[in-house]
Amino acid sequence: MKKILTASLVALMAAGPAMADLVFPSLSYRTGPYGANGIPFADGYADYFTLLNERDGGIGGVPARVLECETGYNTEKGVECYESTKGEGALVYQPLSTGITYQLIPKATADGIPVHSMGYGRTSAKNGQVFRNIFNYPANYWDGASHAVNHVLDLNGGDVSGKKIALVYHNSAYGKEPIRTLEELSKKHGYELMLVPVDHPGQEQKSQWLQIRQQRPDYVFMWGWGVMNQVAIQEASNIRFNMENFIGIWWSGSENDVLPAGDGANGYKALTFHNLGKDYPLYDDLQKYVVDAGKAAGAGDQLGTALYNRGMYAAMLAAEAAKTAQEIHGTADITAAMMRDGMEALEMTEAKMEALGLPKFGPEFTVSCENHGGNGLGAVAQWDASAGAWSLITEYGPSDQDVIGALVAEDSAAFAAENNIEPGCS
């Protein structure tokens, strides 16, 4: 009896050191109405860490462990996932849903765990003096709105006064994000803004697109998600709207969104803050160490799609932040608090990306306490239906920080006042 007890104790002890892993929870959604978009992202996120473990033996010698938890894009399941994974030593959360991000902002701050909402979530989290634990680099929705306007400015030689721009948006917190920015920018540049909300889920958009057909806006921006994207692109092609003038946010710019519309989607544009395709040295490694070794999270057929790349990019940024944290604190076994410091000191340069095998994959940016949102650079990608691929048609360009900076300051100040937060960097 005693023997068995000792044996099981030894077994327990042996299992113990597994706690020394670097834990990266992945709140994924592979089911539900947005499952089709959640799958490639989650695969990319998991595969990158698998690659690091297989090729480099982890990050700084410590293996990374991805804890996947299915949220189904449901806030309550997100709470359950957060509570069940935070005790495992989670370093950083990527909530992957606006609702869950808003949930976690106060909770994770109280627990001292950083949250990285990359290209979604609460935009004013850019102000790190108020949102100490929340990061949303490299770009946020307001940057996105500004990029879209900038692109239109470029197309029109810098003058858009008198033009009409329609915003087709998902009628939810997420979809309403860009409205303020676009309104401010319309005051500045003199275009006319037309708001066209689409209610969840967005299967039926006839009246919205008839409205667009009748009012003839020059450009249409879209903040859509899920089935709304596919229907909108289909309807736009049905009314023969010039796809070159139809620009979606990065969440409306995946292969899933354009493929159902077939050739009709040719020329559709979407914003992005990372590069597309799989023409990078890193993907050879991914293929070799992960996919061919049978260790891919998914079926391995998603490599190079927009959302897979985004998940992979998120994992890469998390790994780089972990490396930065290891350097700052001089230990390989970092905690969530150290991870936060690493994220705050993160610097992405071209040389760094080149070394990782991802030359020109994302914009260069630096994070600081005052600025948790990076430099807000973004580019425009265009869909080529015959080749079945996205390609960048612009360089990474800046957003209008005069307008956005003021909005961020205002919104974060309101949050600070509501929650008695003393803004500061100490």
Add this chain to the structure above:
Amino acid sequence: MPDQLLFAIEVTLNGLMAGVLYALVALGFVLIYKASGIFNYAQGVMALFAALTLVGIMEGQVPFSHLINAIFGTEIHHFGWHVPALAAIILTIAVMVVFAWLVQVLIFRHLVNQEPILLFMATIGLAYFLEGFGDLMWGSDIKKLDVGLPQGINGWIDQTTFDAFGYGFFIDNLDISATIVAIILVAGLIIFSQYTKQGRALRAVADDHQAALSVGISLNFIWVLVWSVAGFVALVAGIMWGAKSGVQFSLSLIALKALPVLMLGGFTSIPGAIVGGLIIGVGEKLFEFLIGPMVGGATENWFAYVLALLFLVFRPQGLFGEKIIERV
């Protein structure tokens, strides 16, 4: 003619077309409710399941491939063949008939004579089951459905109206084909229920279960039959809606679009479903067009229900529903 009026006519026409699509979904509800008193919430998920099966068969997908791969460590996804659309549709109908039989044998045979709300809840349970099952069987990625229906603006209507009024009307080719399909479908259903033996038996069951039993009609058979027909209607609705957005999980939510149609038309009337669909389609599109801009838009979801509610206050059994007679 002034622009505003032309726009309104265009919106109305499109509303009628949208109404046909709503009616397609509502038809499935009515069939089952009429024959067995079951309010089948799973109708939307059945449409999704039917469309998934259709695409899966056409593309030669291996069912449950993900599960098989996870358990046995294999890497199979496709059989490597493509099935022509028509054959795939026939196979899908066969699957839906098997499904109808299973539903009857496993669930509703055991729930005969239960309260309507319990039957309703059972169909919600069925809907959950089918959601998970469909995804497990065919995967949850978005699939492109192409059975050769034309899509996009109808050039002829655009040109003709442009010559006549100076403004080309937009009518989607897909909507036109949906309308034609709906007409054929309803005509077929009417012929089936008026002129075939099974159809008459079905009507007898709808009128009075016990009387039908006493003249030798098998209730079980009729219920399997009616679930199969509803499965077929679901397939048609799934094809029409799936062609617009690709086949994906959200397809199951079209059931919510059909509920106000049912309320308005009455749960027991096939013409009611059609007329209700048209009224809802036109009503919500016109409201969004006329009033929507004043209140901030995106009114369609609730307006359909409020419109139906207003009708109900005056006619509690719906437009074409059977008069509710209560005796103490």
Add this chain to the structure above:
Amino acid sequence: MFYREAGDFSTTYAEDSQTFPIKFDRYRYYLVLVVAFGIIPFLINDYWANAVFVPFLIYAIAAIGLNILTGYCGQVSLGTGAFMAVGAYACYKLMTGFPDIPIAIHILISGGITAAVVTLFGLPSLRIKGFYLAVATLAAQFFLVWLFNKVPWFYNYSASGQISAPERSMFGIIFTGPNTEAWAKYLICLVFVTFAAIVARNLTRGSVGRSWMAIRDMDIAAEIIGVNPLKAKLTAFAVSGFFVGIAGALFFSVYLGAAEVGESFGIDKSFLVLFMIIIGGLGSIFGSFAGAAFMVLLPVFLKNVFVGWLGWPTDLAAHLQFIVSGGLIVVFLIMEPHGLAQLWRLAKEKLRIWPFPH
């Protein structure tokens, strides 16, 4: 042997009409209260509070509310999600508008506001019945969600329309916001559940409850014997709305801490609560608890079995979870159409004559 009326003599009217006339029942009830109030708060941690107990208690309140309307008064409602949203938004406006007033009072007032709104939406029930009414309540569901999304006043003009619960305390203990201790969350919900259950139990035993049940069993007959259908139906809507509103306020302020109307209070929520009362048992307070426990615990349990023990991929587990929950619901309805409460009743009947059944 233990569970019987024999030998348990009532000497006063109060004793005769008490809630649990059988001694064993009474002690069991006290035991549950002692465990719930005296033991669990000391053992609870963040995971158990946030993933299991708090949602269970809050859903139990909502289920009691809906059970009064559907189980006791026979009016099927599919607007529960939106009615919870009314409670949540009322609570948010009160919390931010009057920060110094204790949170418990805000929650009660939110319940009152919801009661008023629900009564308003209950008016069509005087004319519309059965499934038509159920679908008509969907009008409330969609309209209210749209309204909370559209009118910026409800979310204090914030940029995105999300509402977040600020930190509020009572007796020096923090009850909302991120720094709330697990036991505080648990206790505030428990107090409201106990309150709701006692009120509901006594209402349904009294004349109001009897008039509801008369309406449920046959409204025309009830009218003939002198039950005022207007009063009975509208009181049922009001009381139900009060509880659902409290549940919504707690759901937002204590449990989630941040919410968006379409996502947190959508139609799924309406169906979920309806499920709870059907699985638990229509017309039973115990059933509301049992149903809420079943629907909250089942997914957590299945997830832990599939992912935690068997180590399956999360998406397979999620699909199987749908299949198993859907299947279980159907099996339950077939095996016991009157819900878990009926099993409990049968068990009690058996106990009463145990160990000598003949």
